[in-house]
Amino acid sequence: MNPVLAEILRTNIVKSESGKEFRLHSQIPVQEGLFLQEMVSRTKPGVSLEIGLGFGISAHFICEALSQLPHSRHIAIDRHQFEASATHISFEGSGLHNLRLAGYDRLIEFHPEPSYLALPSLVSQGTKVDFAFIDGWHTFDYALTDFFYVDLLLRPGGVVVIDDTDFPSVWRLCRFIVTNLAYSVAGRVPLQSESTPGPRFSVTKSLWAVGDKIGSIIRGDGLSRHSRCIAFREDADDTRSWDFHHRF
Secondary structure, three states: OOOHHHHHHHEEEEEOOOOOOOOOOHHHHHHHHHHHHHHHHHHHOOEEEOOOOOOOOHHHHHHHOOOOOOEEEEEEHHHHHHHHEEOOOOOHHHHHHHHOOOOHHHHEEEOOOOHHHHHHHHOOOOEEEEEEEEEEOOOOOHHEEEEEHHHHHHHEEEEEEEEOOOHHHHHHHHHHHHOOOOOEEEEEEEOOOOOOOOOOOOOOOOHHHHOOOOOOOOOOOOOOOEEEEEEEEEOOOOOOOOOOOOOO
């Protein structure tokens, strides 16, 4: 683990470039960070994407794995990294600052706009990604909008990890993905505390076997609601008819 991240997790304190201290909160747990690294290591993305940088904890885990790959780039989107809004505090650049201290600045492409503006801009530029992590605003409409654009950006065979899948709104999105689109569940992190015995995370190994033929749609049986986050692999391009719908 990078010493910068290790110190943040040890002290539970994040510092901005100006020296302001923030008590760490709402961060992903270590087992989820290790799961993200496993997904990155298996996917080997040339370009990865993250919605919701915050204090940068998930980005540290992702960038540590990316740093082992040649010519990788990590796109981070966070409207509140430097600016507050009526519904959210500003992180005052602390996430980006600590990623620079960790030596990951060469990997980062940062977008300060809301995801509903930044993502369509990336689509219009022809950007393609191989791995994405969605941890933005968790209402159903925002989560669905984030996924809609990530789906357009993601290459077939790529992986998207969705955080906080125990939220009812985010769980509904997960149900939509596996019932209406050509995605398979690639792995998950159980919803448990750091001290609770049990598996730290699970990976659907058959999805990574060479030459493995995957069913284009898993209708719910690949999901577990008792999950902190779930990874989905895009098995094929979208070929639905204009009026396709399956109840979710």
